[in-house]
Amino acid sequence: MENQGCSCAPINEEDLYPKIEEIINQHRGNQNALIMVLHKAQNLFGYLPGRVQEMVSLGLGVPLSEVYGVATFYAFFSMVPKGRHEIKVCLGTACYVRGGQKIVEYLEKGLGVRVGDTTKDRRFSLNEVRCVGACSLAPAVLVNDDVYAQVDPAKVDEILVKYE
């Protein structure tokens, strides 16, 4: 998968539409490519705007209802714009046993948002994730694609200043 990095909240969304058009063209008429194309769209826009879903529907020949169905079925896809950086607190079993929930509570308090929300300045989105496989180093927190291990509330502050 190319472009794993966060490309959320671009200054001008309009510029991205020709790019997604290009991606759709590579898979035109191929219904099986739906998830793959949505992945690429999500990477590009940071979320899946309604207009993108309509374009994908027309391009791949999949009913819009099905595009929406797939986009809402999978946790990776989002319908709302996200922050510039996405914080994901792991709540897999090992992280749960070693206090992941406390990190969530600390972040909710510190950022003033609930899980699933984005801060007003669009700097951070806060989410939970079901195991990133760093169980030996629990509790783990991801910021974008960076994994931080054996995190405690004090360490959280140190981590977040790295992301503007």
Next chain:
Amino acid sequence: MKSWRAQVLVCAGAGCVSSGCRKIRDAIVAGVENHGLKQEVKVIETGCIGSCNLGPLVLINPEGVLYQKLTPEDARDIVAEHLAGGKLVERLLYKDPLTGRPVARLEEIDFFKYQQKIVLRNCGLIDPMNIEEYVAREGYQALHKVLTSMTPEKVVDEIIDSGLRGRGGAGFSTGLKWKFARQAQGALKYVVCNADEGDPGAFMDRSVLEGDPHSVIEAMAIAGYTIGSSQGYVYIRAEYPLAIERLEWAIRQARERKYLGRNIFGTGFDFDVEIRIGAGAFVCGEETALLTSIEGRRGEPRPRPPFPAVKGLFGFPTLINNVETYANIPAIILKGAQWFASFGTEKSKGTKVFALAGSVINTGLVEVPMGTTLRDLVFKIGGGIMDKKQFKAAQTGGPSGGCIPAEHLDIPIDYESLTRIGAIVGSGGLIITDENTCIVDFARFFMDFTQSESCGKCPPCRIGTKRILEILIRITQGRGREDDIDRLVELCNNIKDTALCGLGQTAPNPVLTTIKYFRDEYLEHINDKHCRAGVCRRLKKQAAVKIS
């Protein structure tokens, strides 16, 4: 091949990457250059060496010396003192937790001593980004052997004779599965690898793909030849970017070296592999849901039969196995079914990889012969419980598995023994808990997980797990009712019998096993409004009346 005086293996599994191993590698590479050792010492980034809690770590061969918990300064010392000076850097060695004495060689450390590596034979020993290193360790020789000297029937017989059973959790005979897929009629056939390792607390498959991706690619090609397929798919979780990157790289290298593609080894056999990336849905680990997801649709399971071997991906016969199952195949082909069957128990052959985590001292990736006792895993390999606490329960198989109490610590870990006590081997997640874990809240945690991951297609799972969760939440909030336990058991048994797929059928396991083995704790919550672990905040930590 050039021979080196020393090789420095820097663990670059995802765990060590997050501990900062890249800086260690850079410091060692720079140090080697500064000391003029570039022609003598080779620095390699490997997959997971196993002991994730000791990271970042390096292994120096041929001596087999392990240095742990390193900083870039430590790395410079290792180069100056060990590689250039020929002396051990004692302060960076592993210390035996009992005696406090430093242990230099990896194979003398308890965590490694009791392991038997078949699946992980290359993990942590080779550079996963360099196909040459895989080839140097008999890589793609099993594929060559199969293509040039074995009929598909012979391959099937070999796998059946080995006794290998599916490592994804269900434990079905792999050889029989291959046989059915071979016998099935279809214009096309597919080989699929299930790398949607969704169980929270499990990272075996991730580590294999990160550390030895070619072993899976080679096995899939062998499977392709055996069942008569020329196209494979690996369905992998989006949560594993490093594994995806290394697998993509490995596939590209295998194509360049013509281990994939047309006319492999000049035998006329064509096979290629593509990656499909998941999008965050636990249910897609269920095989029929996974296939639906590869087709680009909502990952909802469908009833079986027809099994995928008869009617699978795009309606064609499909062989689907898990990562760890595939990783066993090249070793079985090269060393023979008898060799493989010499490990393990009567009905569970070979080894099993476990992701050991939770409240044990040594956490990480371990591979042991089937039939190893839980006690050996927790106390010999795991080094016992952290902070001198008491072992409370071992949880196997994630949200589909069960809790094993202290009274069953001596149980041999194999498919039959664990099923007998209500747990399962599962995919290999093994979480150890101590007295700080509230068992009722633990059950609630798993039910919360399965409930939110239920795809919603069948009512027993969609509604049943919701009702169970509501009761468990009520109990943890001090509003439990007298008949709640009976109600839970009845609900659980109904869901087990009637849910459509494995997710629903196994979802009640954590609740049923905790009720079976920790009924007292449920009763304390319900009757005395007391949580002995102090986790359920609306309940008292201390019992009003001492319970004997």
